[in-house]
Amino acid sequence: MKKPYVVGMDIGGTNTDFGIVDARGNVLVKSKIRTDKHIDINRYIDDLHGELMRLIEQVGGIEKIRGIGVGAPNGNYYNGNIEFAPNLLWKGIVPLAKLMSAKFGVPVALTNDANAAAIGEMTYGAARGMKNFIVITLGTGVGSGIVIDGKVVYGHDGFAGELGHTISVRNNGRMCGCGRTGCLETYASATGVARSAREILETTDKPSLLRNAAASSITSKDVYEKAIQGDEVAKEIFQYTGKILGEALADFVAFSSPEAIILFGGLTRAGNLIKDPIKEHLEKNLLKLWQGKIKLLTSELRESDAAVLGASALAWEV
Amino acid sequence: MKKPYVVGMDIGGTNTDFGIVDARGNVLVKSKIRTDKHIDINRYIDDLHGELMRLIEQVGGIEKIRGIGVGAPNGNYYNGNIEFAPNLLWKGIVPLAKLMSAKFGVPVALTNDANAAAIGEMTYGAARGMKNFIVITLGTGVGSGIVIDGKVVYGHDGFAGELGHTISVRNNGRMCGCGRTGCLETYASATGVARSAREILETTDKPSLLRNAAASSITSKDVYEKAIQGDEVAKEIFQYTGKILGEALADFVAFSSPEAIILFGGLTRAGNLIKDPIKEHLEKNLLKLWQGKIKLLTSELRESDAAVLGASALAWEV
Numbered sequence: 001m002k003k004p005y006v007v008g009m010d011i012g013g014t015n016t017d018f019g020i021v022d023a024r025g026n027v028l029v030k031s032k033i034r035t036d037k038h039i040d041i042n043r044y045i046d047d048l049h050g051e052l053m054r055l056i057e058q059v060g061g062i063e064k065i066r067g068i069g070v071g072a073p074n075g076n077y078y079n080g081n082i083e084f085a086p087n088l089l090w091k092g093i094v095p096l097a098k099l100m101s102a103k104f105g106v107p108v109a110l111t112n113d114a115n116a117a118a119i120g121e122m123t124y125g126a127a128r129g130m131k132n133f134i135v136i137t138l139g140t141g142v143g144s145g146i147v148i149d150g151k152v153v154y155g156h157d158g159f160a161g162e163l164g165h166t167i168s169v170r171n172n173g174r175m176c177g178c179g180r181t182g183c184l185e186t187y188a189s190a191t192g193v194a195r196s197a198r199e200i201l202e203t204t205d206k207p208s209l210l211r212n213a214a215a216s217s218i219t220s221k222d223v224y225e226k227a228i229q230g231d232e233v234a235k236e237i238f239q240y241t242g243k244i245l246g247e248a249l250a251d252f253v254a255f256s257s258p259e260a261i262i263l264f265g266g267l268t269r270a271g272n273l274i275k276d277p278i279k280e281h282l283e284k285n286l287l288k289l290w291q292g293k294i295k296l297l298t299s300e301l302r303e304s305d306a307a308v309l310g311a312s313a314l315a316w317e318v
Numbered sequence: 319m320k321k322p323y324v325v326g327m328d329i330g331g332t333n334t335d336f337g338i339v340d341a342r343g344n345v346l347v348k349s350k351i352r353t354d355k356h357i358d359i360n361r362y363i364d365d366l367h368g369e370l371m372r373l374i375e376q377v378g379g380i381e382k383i384r385g386i387g388v389g390a391p392n393g394n395y396y397n398g399n400i401e402f403a404p405n406l407l408w409k410g411i412v413p414l415a416k417l418m419s420a421k422f423g424v425p426v427a428l429t430n431d432a433n434a435a436a437i438g439e440m441t442y443g444a445a446r447g448m449k450n451f452i453v454i455t456l457g458t459g460v461g462s463g464i465v466i467d468g469k470v471v472y473g474h475d476g477f478a479g480e481l482g483h484t485i486s487v488r489n490n491g492r493m494c495g496c497g498r499t500g501c502l503e504t505y506a507s508a509t510g511v512a513r514s515a516r517e518i519l520e521t522t523d524k525p526s527l528l529r530n531a532a533a534s535s536i537t538s539k540d541v542y543e544k545a546i547q548g549d550e551v552a553k554e555i556f557q558y559t560g561k562i563l564g565e566a567l568a569d570f571v572a573f574s575s576p577e578a579i580i581l582f583g584g585l586t587r588a589g590n591l592i593k594d595p596i597k598e599h600l601e602k603n604l605l606k607l608w609q610g611k612i613k614l615l616t617s618e619l620r621e622s623d624a625a626v627l628g629a630s631a632l633a634w635e636v
Contacts, residue, residue, distance in 0.1 A: 257473025
């Protein structure tokens with residue numbers, strides 16, 4: 001193969017991770033630069049170019065690189081722009097794919113992080129061979145990548161798959177960063193788990209190991225650790241999170257009738273503590289015709305490489 | 319064109335309507351037989367063959383027919399079967415496309431009625447030129463046909479697009495025919511409107527023209543007629559129905575980011591009485607990025623021919 005490698009790159013609020021990947025999904029070399037130190041997008045591109053070219057030289061130079069795939073918050077696949085990303089310093093519309101392609105001289109494809117994860121699962125992970133599935137990313141927020149008939153759904157404008165912003169609690173729901181209330185993301189993300197913990201500690205007097213720390217500092221990791229130790233309140237929080245998620249997933253199935261739903265991201269580290277209640281409430285809420293038929297899977301991408309791998313998979317299609 | 323016509327056929331619980339359609343969507347001839355008089359599927363196929371061949375002879379014989387498209391409740395596009403349709407006399411799995419194709423000697427494609435409507439809108443109606451849209455059928459139940467990238471979404475098993483069975487009211491929702499509670503269909507269908515009327519008449523003592531008839535006999539048509547006469551309760555019922563629908567549609571947009579949502583079927587006859595509140599609550603519940611951008615349209619297919627036209631459009635693809 002003349003151009004045997006692709007670059008995968010994941011832009012987060014703090015760091016930008018990137019690596020060079022072969023056709024089997026091996027990450028050959030990887031590195032990172034800070035995202036949040038670059039208010040000026042052109043300086044960011046310059047620094048990125050310096051560090052990424054260093055890696056590229058290690059694998060034989062730019063002529064070995066087929067393309068660059070980028071996962072970024074609010075990334076629009078159709079035009080390669082990052083559009084109004086609330087967690088990045090660059091405001092408005094950033095034509096990232098165009099800027100990078102001009103700098104590196106190779107094709108650059110961009111999409112949001114959840115779509116990148118879906119392509120990653122299809123190419124290297126739990127969805128190999130599947131044509132219809134949904135990836136739900138459970139991190140700081142809740143994202144989704146929907147695949148129908150072997151293709152990621154981008155919709156009319158490139159922004160399809162905002163399932164974290166479907167409404168789980170119609171009345172008196174939690175305030176969401178999007179300006180509305182009751183979004184799935186306010187319950188089923190890592191942040192949502194921490195909010196649930198604070199809520200239950202404040203509104204009940206149930207004894208819990210979680211009371212040993214200040215309520216405001218509780219994280220989803222704390223809840224996980226206490227649940228492992230057998231703390232009833234912590235286990236109840238995962239039950240509740242799983243119930244909200246299971247109910248939401250049942251509605252998603254009614255939309256696209258996927259073969260599988262694949263859970264991805266930080267919250268999946270809680271394992272069966274979260275997966276069991278999701279499964280239970282998914283089944284309880286499915287239409288009869290789908291009961292027992294929808295696979296609930298966890299990402300098979302090695303976690304440390306997952307975001308880079310997902311984005312890199314996009315570059316094979318450019 | 320050697321084979322200039324297709325047959326469109328719509329199987330309802332009471333009647334089976336069919337017609338012969340040209341490439342411009344003109345229904346040249348049409349007729350019907352009773353569905354509910356045929357417990358034996360083979361007798362049904364025989365009677366259908368007799369009546370439909372009579373029409374086919376009028377347009378020049380079977381060699382003029384490219385194929386037959388059928389819309390049927392619980393119709394599965396992948397295998398041409400009607401599977402466990404609650405409102406039909408034929409129980410279990412009926413291999414309708416196979417039976418008809420053997421009898422008529424032409425290709426037969428089958429899907430559910432809402433998907434047929436979506437293909438009809440794309441071929442002849444309000445969605446001409448669109449690649450991403452959702453048709454919502456508001457009849458006795460609520461159905462949906464989802465088009466992404468110019469193709470109807472069938473999903474892994476052929477049953478995608480059951481949006482009438484997403485949950486609108488999570489707690490204390492209305493009992494649905496599917497065995498669960500709170501489904502969109504129990505609120506936003508013609509039946510749902512009648513249920514809303516009975517509910518409001520029973521639980522309040524607001525004066526209303528709807529009280530002139532027995533509550534148990536009220537239909538959505540009655541509610542429409544009283545609303546036109548200015549009845550406040552009747553208008554309130556459409557407001558409520560539109561609110562439930564608008565909220566649901568906003569979640570559907572988050573899934574596939576369509577260019578338009580097209581309303582189809584009996585309840586759309588209420589015009590702006592229903593469309594205005596749908597629009598209002600759709601906009602109110604959309605993520606900011608979609609506000610003001612999603613077209614809310616009403617079917618442009620002539621209502622008397624719509625079901626047959628929709629199904630016929632499927633036959634161009636066989």
